Amino acid sequence: MDWWVLEIITTLVMVAIVLVLGPLIKHFGRSYAADVFVANPRTGKSYLILMDIAYYLIFGAIIIFTIRFAPDTGWGDTVGADQLKWETVRIGLLLLLMGLLHGLNVITLPIIGRLLSLNQRLDEDIQAKASQ
Secondary structure, three states: OEHHHHHHHHHHHHHHHHHHHHHHHHHHHHHHHHHHOOOOHHHHHHHHHHHHHHHHHHHHHHHHHHOOOOOOOOOOOEOOHHHHHHHHHHHHHHHHHHHHHHHHHHHHHHHHHHHHHHHHHHHHHHHHHHHO
């Protein structure tokens, strides 16, 4: 097989991973975000929308950054071990970054939710004192 055929296949696999895992993560994360933003559900919905945009921007950029438009110096005209290794690293990098960012989001989301609910309570306290 020519080198560019594997390049296209890998790119399509990466796009499929992003398009399948994104909605899956969102589906299972909705209840978690609802629990975190229980004091302010509108903020939770806005947060999820912003995270969706960030998700597709980050992983779309990873896919674009790793595409090769010409064979690398170690590659031949057909697929060899060096190209197979590169394509495997591309997919692994995407999955690793997805896992790390998802884990970071899961860990930091409760902190963000508490800070935003605390901010909302402070605003309500200030308004209550001002109206007295």
